[in-house]
């Protein structure tokens with residue numbers, strides 16, 4: 001047994017087959033569940049997950065991959081890295097503290113300065129190129145670390161009590177420091193990597209304790225190995241693992257890289273003085289030979305052959321070739337068969353998808369099916385006569401996929417071939433368009449708008465669920481949505497929002513809604529994946545050529561416009577975001593799939609203009625997350641991404657205003673591409689970064705209009721008027737005021753009306769005050785510059 005290949009998992013989805021974690025966590029936040037009850041749900045989920053993996057035949061089962069909110073936040077709690085503004089809030093118990101850091105705290109004490117947002121939440125940003133978001137660790141020059149949370153030890157003990165010697169998972173020191181941010185007013189230029197000497201002793205203590213408690217293996221994730229690293233980062237990697245390997249005693253260390261090729265980091269990775277190395281053989285396919293040729297004799301190689309980032313079945317023939325070669329090189333006893341990365345990014349099981357047809361289902365593998373694939377591959381390696389039925393089934397599914405007529409639509413190909421250069425261009429320059437739009441829209445200085453969605457209340461979600469179950473008929477559901485939309489438009493009219501939106505009540509999700517209406521897509525019933533905290537998404541599956549059978553949004557935009565004299569903003573999701581937040585077919589380049597989606601959106605844009613919608617927003621929050629992890633690959637991606645956006649938007653008259661919106665994005669290094677989108681208005685998330693994200697636009701002298709978010713919609717906090725004014729003053733000092741809009745950071749779907757109403761009233765009051773205070777002189781400047 002010990003001389004054969006082992007099966008290994010890096011992480012398992014934590015949310016529960018029926019989204020138990022979400023439901024319990026939100027109930028806890030609402031005071032409907034006690035802390036003990038919430039903890040019990042977590043415990044039950046962990047037990048189910050471990051047993052599932054054990055029963056699937058996984059030898060090395062992770063623990064501490066579970067989290068009530070986020071694994072980076074858990075690391076901050078483990079390392080005692082608590083932002084100063086929350087330090088009064090905790091004893092040694094980090095349970096509630098984690099939620100405060102993630103969600104912010106409405107200040108009650110600081111009455112003397114009501115505009116000081118003393119309890120603002122930590123920033124949240126995208127985890128590499130995934131749709132998962134983590135809470136960004138904060139550092140100052142004075143940061144100190146000590147073991148604070150006991151979660152990793154508790155979960156290890158919990159697994160042990162169930163007879164499972166689990167493998168604790170930690171985020172490595174290089175990744176932790178790299179992904180964190182200096183938030184130090186006194187020392188803004190402090191180099192966070194200097195903290196490594198204070199950080200390592202805490203990792204050493206944690207490892208020593210895990211070893212003492214009987215951990216055989218500890219997995220340390222260093223996904224930053226797939227990024228461009230500086231010499232300083234490389235030196236830290238080397239130093240860290242020399243020290244950690246020494247400190248880990250009887251526990252063996254495996255360092256996990258994933259999400260991309262290692263390129264110039266490969267040699268450093270292979271030289272790490274640890275007992276095992278995990279390599280992503282899916283994204284790192286081109287490097288497998290090099291890894292094998294140079295793999296150290298004394299280490300375990302965990303080969304991630306099963307794609308943890310997508311939902312297609314594995315190609316057994318190809319994987320067996322790789323694994324057999326690896327077996328010959330490192331020996332069976334040193335080879336582990338694994339997914340490419342944690343399975344956090346895939347839905348849990350196909351078992352709960354009875355509505356997917358058999359053919360499509362045979363092409364898919366979610367987390368549980370991937371565990372079975374890993375076990376089958378190992379069994380086929382150990383004994384090539386075993387699991388022949390599984391091999392035959394896998395081969396036959398691949399054959400049915402390549403021969404399927406459902407995948408290719410010749411009309412889509414013909415239409416794409418007919419696209420010409422002018423299809424990517426607006427008729428006039430931005431300056432000319434701005435004039436035409438000003439004449440038509442007649443908006444004040446600092447016009448107010450929102451990003452699109454309004455609260456998706458229990459009533460809205462439940463009406464949709466009842467409609468889907470047939471408990472409401474189409475007419476009743478339509479009536480319900482009309483009432484919601486009307487209330488929303490009237491509210492915006494009453495408080496004086498200059499460019500209202502319809503509220504998106506008819507949408508389950510900004511990507512799934514479009515996926516459901518486009519050909520070439522299918523969707524699941526329970527295929528949830530965590531996006532952040534208690535918020536999950538159900539990514540559609542793009543399996544074939546994409547086209548738009550009929551208009552998708554005109555019905556609601558037309559209805560909403562009929563309710564107000566103000567210009568109603570149409571609301572679409574852009575092609576890159578639809579691609580990025582779907583599970584995408586892997587039998588053709590992503591670029592081609594995006595162009596197909598772009599044409600479908602273009603038709604929708606044209607239809608909205610045709611029915612009299614004067615401003616159309618095409619959301620592209622995922623443009624940045626789609627960036628390849630390596631800078632040298634950026635130009636090619638940005639070129640096709642910008643073209644796809646332009647293809648989707650450049651079909652309107654000069655006086656139709658194209659908006660775009662982006663959240664969770666840093667713009668510094670892609671600002672020229674953002675400008676090349678040539679959207680008339682861009683609204684962005686800036687409030688948590690205190691307008692820092694505007695720097696890129698300022699440096700670039702961004703010519704078009706811009707709405708820097710001043711209401712942090714990820715927090716239940718209601719921002720005060722002065723606080724928002726302060727942010728807008730900052731923006732006004734940096735950019736021409738005639739180009740500035742006033743808006744929240746992102747859509748309001750996750751908030752409730754009790755928060756949104758006062759927050760938006762404050763926002764409008766903020767805009768009014770800005771207008772009043774804009775001197776005649778600056779107003780004149782605004783119209784002449």
Ligand SMILES: CN1c2c(nc(N)[nH]c2=O)NC[C@@H]1CNc1ccc(C(=O)N[C@@H](CCC(=O)N[C@@H](CCC(=O)N[C@@H](CCC(=O)O)C(=O)O)C(=O)O)C(=O)O)cc1
Nearest residue numbers: 131461462464465508509510511531534535536537581750
């Ligand atoms: C803007 N963001 C988005 C990202 N990715 C997306 N695909 N979509 C996004 O909007 N990535 C970046 C950010 C991440 N932010 C968010 C923000 C909010 C959510 C969110 O609210 N998710 C919802 C699920 C949304 C949804 O699809 N809802 C469905 C199903 C609702 C449901 O649970 N129904 C119940 C019945 C309800 C009842 O009877 O009362 C059921 O089926 O049991 C719908 O509305 O129909 C969430 O709840 O987490 C995600 C990412």
Ligand SMILES: N[C@@H](CCS)C(=O)O
Nearest residue numbers: 451452453619621747
């Ligand atoms: N229009 C969408 C954008 C989210 S990024 C919304 O408002 O929710």
Ligand SMILES: [Zn+2]
Nearest residue numbers: 621663746747
């Ligand atoms: Zn957004």
